[in-house]
Amino acid sequence: QTQYRELPDATRVAPPIEKTVAPGDKYLPNIVILATGGTIAGSAASSTQAGYTSGQVTIDAMIAAVPDAKKLANIKGEQISNVGSQDMSFDIMLKLANRINELTKSNAADGIVITHGTDTMEETAYFLNLVVKTDKPVVLVGSMRPSTALSADGPLNLYDAIAVAADPEAKGHGVMLVMNDQIHSAQSLVKVSTTAVQTFMSPLRGIIGSSAYGHNEFYRIPHKIYGANSEFSVEGVKTLPRVDIVYACVDMPADLIDASVQRGAKGIVIAGVGNGNMTKAALDACQRAVQKGVVVVRSSRVATGDIGRNVEVDDNKIGTIASYELNPQKSRILLSVALLKQRKPEEIQKLFMEY
Numbered sequence: 001q002t003q004y005r006e007l008p009d010a011t012r013v014a015p016p017i018e019k020t021v022a023p024g025d026k027y028l029p030n031i032v033i034l035a036t037g038g039t040i041a042g043s044a045a046s047s048t049q050a051g052y053t054s055g056q057v058t059i060d061a062m063i064a065a066v067p068d069a070k071k072l073a074n075i076k077g078e079q080i081s082n083v084g085s086q087d088m089s090f091d092i093m094l095k096l097a098n099r100i101n102e103l104t105k106s107n108a109a110d111g112i113v114i115t116h117g118t119d120t121m122e123e124t125a126y127f128l129n130l131v132v133k134t135d136k137p138v139v140l141v142g143s144m145r146p147s148t149a150l151s152a153d154g155p156l157n158l159y160d161a162i163a164v165a166a167d168p169e170a171k172g173h174g175v176m177l178v179m180n181d182q183i184h185s186a187q188s189l190v191k192v193s194t195t196a197v198q199t200f201m202s203p204l205r206g207i208i209g210s211s212a213y214g215h216n217e218f219y220r221i222p223h224k225i226y227g228a229n230s231e232f233s234v235e236g237v238k239t240l241p242r243v244d245i246v247y248a249c250v251d252m253p254a255d256l257i258d259a260s261v262q263r264g265a266k267g268i269v270i271a272g273v274g275n276g277n278m279t280k281a282a283l284d285a286c287q288r289a290v291q292k293g294v295v296v297v298r299s300s301r302v303a304t305g306d307i308g309r310n311v312e313v314d315d316n317k318i319g320t321i322a323s324y325e326l327n328p329q330k331s332r333i334l335l336s337v338a339l340l341k342q343r344k345p346e347e348i349q350k351l352f353m354e355y
């Protein structure tokens with residue numbers, strides 16, 4: 001009979017956990033769930049109403065809703081925050097990253113699950129993919145229906161996320177998102193529906209695997225640099241430099257770009273039209289920003305595509321950087337982390353091709 005072991009409470013100075021088990025016993029991995037809030041922790045007064053509040057249910061109650069997960073792993077929950085992810089902040093993201101690095105460096109965790117709202121999941125997932133220093137599985141999970149709803153999707157998503165985090169085969173895939181039976185890479189996933197359960201897609205690269213009732217299949221290793229191979233670190237970092245996003249449209253007011261420079265942005269990401277395009281006036285404003293030492297990245301408001309191909313804008317002439325596969329919100333994350341260090345524009349361009 002396998003003895004389920006509780007992780008010690010004081011995992012902040014995590015002592016190594018004994019991995020010896022009786023012969024014939026299955027070793028159960030130690031999974032730590034870091035809870036941040038979101039719909040998965042949301043509740044409403046009735047099971048059929050559309051209005052609800054994110055971040056109401058504690059991690060202990062969420063774990064209690066999936067009792068079978070105890071057969072997959074020794075589970076311990078920690079409440080990092082309890083917010084709707086529209087209120088996710090760099091402060092909480094840095095806290096998460098440091099905690100993951102701490103837990104995975106020691107034997108306190110063989111894998112990590114993070115419960116998170118879906119609105120800004122792309123950003124937290126991609127940020128963690130850049131700055132966590134481990135090959136152990138790190139899995140984000142959320143839901144589209146609150147815990148009190150009819151057919152709530154949270155419990156099965158959480159069960160599958162634990163199963164992926166506990167799976168030795170999941171190692172080396174970087175930060176993943178598990179929802180709706182699918183495993184996505186942090187680099188490729190995007191949120192495509194405001195309310196549908198099947199809101200996450202990886203349109204450019206495809207999903208990296210599937211998970212159904214805890215049975216996982218891995219199709220491929222993500223194609224970019226991440227995790228232990230990433231050159232980024234947020235050790236000791238208290239805040240990230242200001243990077244603004246300016247949304248392009250027909251006849252856009254180019255002075256938004258000048259205003260951003262005046263307000264002290266170190267970087268600006270343009271959510272361009274089409275393949276990272278914008279009006280001539282906006283391109284001129286970008287050039288002025290670059291001349292003042294602000295790093296300007298051209299991304300796109302289009303849901304999918306690669307900015308580095310078939311370009312109409314001469315980045316070398318204007319001094320701008322192409323975001324390649326990254327949408328504006330992920331471009332902002334990469335640029336914020338990249339600007340923690342002094343780098344030449346050509347070095348930053350290379351980062352956008354590699355990460």
Ligand SMILES: NC(=O)CC[C@H](N)C(=O)O
Binds near residue numbers: 054
């Ligand atoms: N489905 C969700 O998780 C969205 C709820 C909420 N706005 C959040 O992102 O936390």
